[in-house]
Amino acid sequence: MDKTSLDKGIFITFEGGEGTGKSSQIKRLEKKLNKLDYHVVLTREPGGTAGAEAIRHVILSGGAEKLGADVEAMLFAAARSDHVDKIIRPALKSDKIVLCDRFFDSTRVYQGATGSVDMEFLYALERIACDDVWPDLTLILDLSAEEGMQRADARRSMNTAPDRFEKEDMQAQEMRREAFRLIADKEPERCKLINASGTEKEVAERIWQVVEPLLKRKTAKNG
């Protein structure tokens, strides 16, 4: 069977605080789209290319913290630039669906709104890193900080030590949630707020309600 073709690729980003279930949901969506025979590229930030993964390690280990928040933001942007150039833009050009776990809204929230970096500086970095590549849809998974932290703690107990940003407290998580919600309010065309409480299946269904109409608009079936 031919793959389902698109007029142009589709770029979907997933955003939200710790423990909101982004990673599980993005994998579920990938599986569903594959079943429908779409070409899907699943990727994440910071990371996605060898160079960006190296930068990821420097940032998340806390190694760049001493350089200050502005430099940290530049490192996220440098990683993003490589990721956009090597993975995201080429995939969109070949009509694929790109699903990306975090993108520039994370920088706006973590480094900007709830960090100390000037928003205009961040917008300038965005333009340099992303150029013509902009998400068609951003799914913002929304969950109370308390529930998110509980989930993140449960995941960590099976996994590894908290990263540089996970160490921060509940109040910081709540502020990030508010900052993500504000972005959704400001850019309702691009951003959809998804209630991330409930079972994985329930959240996946809410996501599908938003993704399906976008696919319908952009899809032209082969044959």
Ligand code: TYD
């Ligand atoms: P990751 O392990 O991918 O976390 P999560 O599962 O929460 O997505 O770690 C990424 C961390 O980096 C996360 O705490 C958010 C932070 N981050 C920023 O501060 N700015 C950014 O631009 C991005 C992409 C991530």
